Amino acid sequence: MSETTNRQFKLAQRPVGMVKRSDFDFVEAPVPEIGDGEVLIRTEYLSLDPAMRGWMNEGKSYIPPVGIGEVMRAGVAGMVVASNHPKFAEGDSVVGMLGVQDYAVSNGKGLTKVDPKLAPLPVYLGTLGMPGMTAYFGILEVGELKSGDTVVVSGAAGAVGQVVGQIAKIKGCRVVGIAGGADKCRYVTEELGFDAAIDYKSEDVKKALRQHCPKGIDIYFDNVGGEILEAALSNLAMHARIVICGAISQYNNTTPVKGPSNYLALLVNRASMKGMVVFDYAPRYAEAMTAMAGWMREGKLKSREDISQGLENFPETLLKLFKGENTGKLVLKVASG
Amino acid sequence: MSETTNRQFKLAQRPVGMVKRSDFDFVEAPVPEIGDGEVLIRTEYLSLDPAMRGWMNEGKSYIPPVGIGEVMRAGVAGMVVASNHPKFAEGDSVVGMLGVQDYAVSNGKGLTKVDPKLAPLPVYLGTLGMPGMTAYFGILEVGELKSGDTVVVSGAAGAVGQVVGQIAKIKGCRVVGIAGGADKCRYVTEELGFDAAIDYKSEDVKKALRQHCPKGIDIYFDNVGGEILEAALSNLAMHARIVICGAISQYNNTTPVKGPSNYLALLVNRASMKGMVVFDYAPRYAEAMTAMAGWMREGKLKSREDISQGLENFPETLLKLFKGENTGKLVLKVASG
Numbered sequence: 311m312s313e314t315t316n317r318q319f320k321l322a323q324r325p326v327g328m329v330k331r332s333d334f335d336f337v338e339a340p341v342p343e344i345g346d347g348e349v350l351i352r353t354e355y356l357s358l359d360p361a362m363r364g365w366m367n368e369g370k371s372y373i374p375p376v377g378i379g380e381v382m383r384a385g386v387a388g389m390v391v392a393s394n395h396p397k398f399a400e401g402d403s404v405v406g407m408l409g410v411q412d413y414a415v416s417n418g419k420g421l422t423k424v425d426p427k428l429a430p431l432p433v434y435l436g437t438l439g440m441p442g443m444t445a446y447f448g449i450l451e452v453g454e455l456k457s458g459d460t461v462v463v464s465g466a467a468g469a470v471g472q473v474v475g476q477i478a479k480i481k482g483c484r485v486v487g488i489a490g491g492a493d494k495c496r497y498v499t500e501e502l503g504f505d506a507a508i509d510y511k512s513e514d515v516k517k518a519l520r521q522h523c524p525k526g527i528d529i530y531f532d533n534v535g536g537e538i539l540e541a542a543l544s545n546l547a548m549h550a551r552i553v554i555c556g557a558i559s560q561y562n563n564t565t566p567v568k569g570p571s572n573y574l575a576l577l578v579n580r581a582s583m584k585g586m587v588v589f590d591y592a593p594r595y596a597e598a599m600t601a602m603a604g605w606m607r608e609g610k611l612k613s614r615e616d617i618s619q620g621l622e623n624f625p626e627t628l629l630k631l632f633k634g635e636n637t638g639k640l641v642l643k644v645a646s647g
Numbered sequence: 648m649s650e651t652t653n654r655q656f657k658l659a660q661r662p663v664g665m666v667k668r669s670d671f672d673f674v675e676a677p678v679p680e681i682g683d684g685e686v687l688i689r690t691e692y693l694s695l696d697p698a699m700r701g702w703m704n705e706g707k708s709y710i711p712p713v714g715i716g717e718v719m720r721a722g723v724a725g726m727v728v729a730s731n732h733p734k735f736a737e738g739d740s741v742v743g744m745l746g747v748q749d750y751a752v753s754n755g756k757g758l759t760k761v762d763p764k765l766a767p768l769p770v771y772l773g774t775l776g777m778p779g780m781t782a783y784f785g786i787l788e789v790g791e792l793k794s795g796d797t798v799v800v801s802g803a804a805g806a807v808g809q810v811v812g813q814i815a816k817i818k819g820c821r822v823v824g825i826a827g828g829a830d831k832c833r834y835v836t837e838e839l840g841f842d843a844a845i846d847y848k849s850e851d852v853k854k855a856l857r858q859h860c861p862k863g864i865d866i867y868f869d870n871v872g873g874e875i876l877e878a879a880l881s882n883l884a885m886h887a888r889i890v891i892c893g894a895i896s897q898y899n900n901t902t903p904v905k906g907p908s909n910y911l912a913l914l915v916n917r918a919s920m921k922g923m924v925v926f927d928y929a930p931r932y933a934e935a936m937t938a939m940a941g942w943m944r945e946g947k948l949k950s951r952e953d954i955s956q957g958l959e960n961f962p963e964t965l966l967k968l969f970k971g972e973n974t975g976k977l978v979l980k981v982a983s984g
Contacts, residue, residue, distance in 0.1 A: 371915050372914070372915050535911075540906075554910070554911070554913050554914050555914070556914070557911055560911075566908040567908045567910075567911065569905070569906030569907040569909070570906040570907075570910065571903040571905065571906040572904065572906070573891070573906050573907065573920070574872075574891070574897075574904065574922070575922075576891050576920060576921065577709070577891045577892070577893070577922030577923065577924065578707070578708050578709050578924075579922065580921075580922055580924060580927060581921070581922055582919050582920065582922070583910070583913060583920045583921075584913065584917075584919040585911070585914030585916065585917055585918055585919070586914065586917060587914065587915075587917060590917060
């Protein structure tokens with residue numbers, strides 16, 4: 311990377327099925343100049359999130375899709391390298407939605423200063439970033455978690471799942487994680503302290519849930535959808551709450567999404583299924599950050615990041631999410647601070 | 648019918664697909680004798696409810712299934728013809744789950760005295776019975792109805808739907824009913840005062856909902872499931888509530904129930920889908936009865952019953968529900984009071 315060149319991944323076309331490199335144009339542009347009130351940020355770490363797949367689709371969703379020809383939307387942790395903004399100085403570490411590129415210009419809106427001495431920069435894209443906020447408000451507010459609940463989380467070794475399960479443990483719940491492969495299952499039980507883990511690649515999830523949740527599931531936090539959602543619906547306790555956070559198993563479908571055929575379990579169990587979008591909780595992020603940073607200091611909340619290298623590897627790294635190849639928060643290291 | 652003969656429909660086998668006459672044994676038994684603390688009731692009206700289809704299936708649900716060889720479970724309005732129970736006297740009108748038969752013995756548990764001077768007996772199986780209770784608690788409690796909401800109800804001309812829509816109108820909502828056929832649509836708009844009706848047999852429900860609910864649906868009260876549930880999910884307002892009361896379109900399936908493939912609309916719209924079973928509200932039935940009877944007196948809540956004749960016609964009459972042939976609460980007249 312030259313210091314005068316800004317490499318960018320722009321959306322070239324709307325993907326059909328699994329996203330691929332040719333869905334992007336990888337281009338070079340000059341590093342932009344900044345005007346009054348603007349900040350230039352150099353990307354150090356790029357956040358890779360399942361939600362990015364949805365942003366590439368046409369049509370109404372919770373935020374507008376990325377336009378064809380636009381820089382692909384992504385969360386970034388980086389450093390201010392030039393500033394005409396009173397609130398940001400050269401050398402500041404910041405996070406924001408700055409896109410898949412080496413350099414970005416911001417007017418300061420949505421840009422947040424972070425302290426790299428408190429936690430490594432990638433943590434601000436994970437446990438102290440959007441995934442952490444999603445976990446915090448999803449399990450506590452949407453899931454209405456109570457001490458003693460049996461909590462099941464899918465994508466348990468992922469950026470959101472690992473935090474959901476640990477918060478539930480902190481709050482005195484029984485926690486069962488669902489993840490793909492023995493390593494991830496070991497990670498959530500041995501390193502994170504979940505009570506049990508189910509390997510969906512080698513186990514019958516429905517049967518395993520029955521075994522690990524003898525009183526039924528009080529909260530199912532769903533990151534994956536598909537058959538695992540159905541298995542959870544088959545094992546609900548009365549008045550169970552299902553938090554719909556995502557459906558990564560369905561994002562690259564070329565056929566219609568598989569709806570849960572046993573959704574009438576909601577009726578039988580007087581249960582609810584509720585969708586969430588983390589942005590709604592923005593006014594309360596500070597509250598969550600304080601709580602989470604406190605738990606991290608006390609050693610109760612661990613955070614793992616899965617770090618790949620090089621902006622040029624963005625499309626292949628993004629695919630790791632959908633292939634289930636990451637453990638913990640997946641980030642791409644783009645430059646050193 | 649002889650006054651010494653008790654005709655009964657007993658469950659002969661678990662139905663596969665659409666229920667049929669041969670799923671029952673139609674038998675004759677002597678009219679039973681009553682013991683101490685017991686009451687003998689002669690059935691006058693039999694309640695026909697979509698839920699009956701579920702009770703015929705094997706397996707765990709919100710109540711145990713009807714056993715093979717047992718009298719088919721059904722709500723009944725009838726008259727006490729003999730009593731050894733201090734709370735019931737000969738000539739009293741009562742309702743209870745007394746089964747598909749001419750005569751039933753009860754120990755008084757679950758038997759409720761009703762006043763035929765306040766409302767005709769069939770109304771106690773409909774608007775002032777389980778369907779009315781379902782509508783009342785479903786829309787007000789589970790749906791968390793607020794004045795000004797846009798409320799959509801499917802099965803709008805059915806026993807539950809007709810009450811749901813009228814309560815929503817009383818509470819100051821915009822109400823759109825979905826029903827099959829022009830007659831039912833006319834009934835809910837012209838007689839019941841719904842703001843609009845959609846005929847799912849001749850209209851594109853998704854498109855029609857978009858037209859009739861320009862601000863989106865705040866509450867969707869679902870009695871039918873299937874494609875109509877999907878159409879509603881496609882038209883939700885932010886923070887919408889879906890009340891899952893039933894799924895009559897799916898009860899006679901021989902293939903798995905169709906889950907809503909667009910359930911991620913819950914996420915996009917921060918919406919919820921919640922199941923209900925009316926029995927949970929039993930301690931509050933009196934509250935609902937008082938409110939509903941008051942609205943009926945004031946002419947704000949109308950009640951229509953669809954009355955077929957003759958216990959011997961039970962299987963064919965039950966089928967009318969699944970063929971969508973009834974308007975209002977479907978009952979079978981068995982004997983005169």
